[in-house]
Amino acid sequence: MSVTSRIDAATSEQGAPAGVPRLDVDPFSTEFFEDPHPIHEVLREAGPLVWLDKWGVYGVARYAEVHAVLNDPLTFCSSRGVGLSDFAKEKPWRPQSIILEADPPAHTRTRAVLAQVLSPTAMKGVREHFTAMAAAKVDELLARGSFDAVADLAEAYPLSVFPDAMGLKREGRENLLPYASLVFNSFGPPNQLRQEAIERSAPHQAYVAAQCQRENLAPGGFGACVHARADAADITPEEAPLLVRSLLSAGLDTTVNGIGAAVYCLARFPDQFARLRSDPTLARNAFEEAIRYESPVQTFFRTTTREVELAGHRIGEGEKVLMFLGAANRDPRRWENPDSYDVTRRTSGHVGFGSGIHMCVGQLLARVEGEVMLAAIAHKVASIQITGPVKRRYNNTLRGLESLPITISPA
């Protein structure tokens, strides 16, 4: 189905039912990427359920409805894609994910495998090394003084630990971030970002497909652990590479943008950085609060499997519903002073990692990386100054920066 016919259908008989506020905002536009927060407020205040004319989809931006949709996976399914594209009508651009784009009961089995590979016990195995690498990275950056906090910190640190933890070969790692960027752009509509990303995807896809194979994954890494579960018959040998692919798709760019968000917060809010320095045990919560505050993953779609009532409105079967995680994370109905970055906030319940059965399976790994990096900064850095223009990076799903020039001084 073409974009045009989608919109035509949306504005005719399948359009917004009476009573659902219709908005013309485009959450996949440069305007939105630059500053989503005023648009989030418009979406939240328009009503608990809105209709987005531009793409012919429903939207939810309040915490209660986002949480409700995330926690009803049989009604709001993932197997028809978690982007705008409906897999019931359109072939996926890559072989469908067997975890992200799957529903129970199929999802339950694959999810259990990755949950075990990335369990609290597994985190104990990487924590010490990740901590040492974070300390070394901050020492190196202190010696330089001035640098780009995106390339040299937010990207460099995860790149120094995650590919090794996965068990990847050294060659070709430069494909990892472009591949992840492609995956997250692909959830958006067929705009220029998505189309160009897919057009240029062949080498990155080829790299990732090869690295997912057992012979390319070092023993002891997360990748090999996934394959080992095929030996135990928890998954088939054909499924193992696809689950490794999920880790490579979602395990790097997300932490890059999470750590980038946290450093950007500490640079902008010196009182909160001072609070963190006075008590470095707040590092883990300071990272979590940055995930709430910036929501590095901004949006995901679901598709209705049946007619359903949501917030008093009837939604038909086969409708796409766009969840604004970033808007839910700043909904004043749920959060006190939602627009304040507060390293002491009780952040439990934010939907920056999602919620329900599809909640980020790598959240523990993200927290380890974020915590040990912020703890290293809290111990070693006295001040963070933004010293040049801050540039935003445009992606249909991920919110983060292209460039954040800073100067830091030693404690």
Place this chain on the structure above:
Amino acid sequence: MPSIIFIHPDGSRQQIEASAGESAMQAATRNDLSGILAECGGNAMCATCHVYVDEAWLARLPAMGGAEDALLDGAAAERQANSRLSCQINLAADLDGLVLRLPDRQL
């Protein structure tokens, strides 16, 4: 409305009024109880709402699921026979008076 008694590692007791249908974790975080982190928000994915259930109540709780069982193995404080994740304890009326001991750490 069921009430729960949390016993802190220092022995102090804190009674919390829960709403029907809430989990013990939700009641604890809503009341800003220290000692329960619940980083994953109640999805049985993080093991930071670990509690030790008073022996008298253990058998009356809903059965433990596989995810909870696996997570408890990785909890920061030692797993004991009465360890549970408080996000998986839904507070039905018959759990009024439930006694939960808090571990010395969740991370």
